[in-house]
Amino acid sequence: MKSAGDEVSVRKILVVDDHTLVRRGVIRILEQSRDLEVSCDETGQAQEALRLVTGGNYDLVLLDIALPGVNGLDLLKSLHRAAPRLPIIILSMYPEDQYAIRCFTQGAAGYLAKDSAPEDLVAAVRKVLSGGRYVSGGLVEHLAGHLAAGPAHTVISHEDLTDREFVVLRLSGAGKSPAQIAGELFLSVKTVNTYRARVMSKLGLKSNAEVISYAIKHNLST
Template identity: 45%
Template sequence: MATVLIVDDHAVVRGGVRQFLAGTDDLKITAEAATGAEAVDLVKGGEWSLVLLDIALPDLSGLEVLKRIKRLRPDLPVLIFSMFSEDEFAIPSLEAGASGYLNKDSPPSQILGAIRTVVDGARYISPTLAEKLLAGVAPAGRKLAHEALSPRETEVLLMLSKGTTLTRIGDSLHLSVKTVSTYRSRILEKLGVQSNAELTRYVIENRLG
């Protein structure tokens, strides 16, 4: 049986996936982490077939956790499992060493297929993203404000929306407080909001976190 470490700060998500996988005879969640630091510590001391990793964590960004896991265990498959649009984060995640990117809104059959694909040693991208990559085109339709953010700005946005201080964001991303403050100013301008409260409301309304 393949063992899974799930990293997500929402207990309801961890519980839901655990219950979902309990209905299979080849996959089982054997450990959980609510923060990036917990995940890294667990990886240091345990063995899993797969890490199921959220992008938006309260202490470290998911991409930073991914990089640390790959430094510790280069052969350990990591599947990013996030509410955030794959158009923003799938490619940076794959480039950082992820074995795949999966949206939390995906149908159960797709979630199961993605996990099994990665456990088997292959890479996974959704059919939708695969079509876009093959076509070499950006997603059609009206652009949302957050789509103008860079991957780094998006990381900062998600951490700000969780109430993380500029100092902690800087520590997590290895940036100075001044640089993080600059990112915050750019984000507020691009999203057309004036405060962290409005920024958080934007993240909730657009289901980014």
């Protein structure tokens, strides 16, 4: 507990997640941490998050990558454009070896799985607030293995897809129809079919069943 005479720098954090219990749990963990002094706002909506980031003076955003009705990668890009210097830590239920690299390339300062321990959340926030980037040990191992493959690693995989192609692959793998995907991504059905055709061509898949099978095999269908 800090005394009244101590200089306290309260850091302002925005927690963005559509589940109230998750938001409140994250805030509680941060507020109870002995070495963090934070003031947290929260929202469960993408547009509200953009409004708050544009009008607020936040030190950090904790962002759920899977908000309903919006492509999480697109939201990350929008937040980064609105406040280029504002660090963003991604909170996700998706495997970090599938999403983290894409998030980092779009400006994220950290990536944390939702099943991480509370102390990992505190460590990530502390690291990013101090100006660093948070990368888990598991992701470091994945990157090391990827680099160890060297120049021979030339097989096209989902990691080589564009962000939009990757999202269409994931949603297709979850069993969603082109119409459902179009509605979720605010695209036309024709455009969705074009992206799906590109995915199938790049990955050498010949049917929708193979798309679903590929997504399940690589843990992309959740």
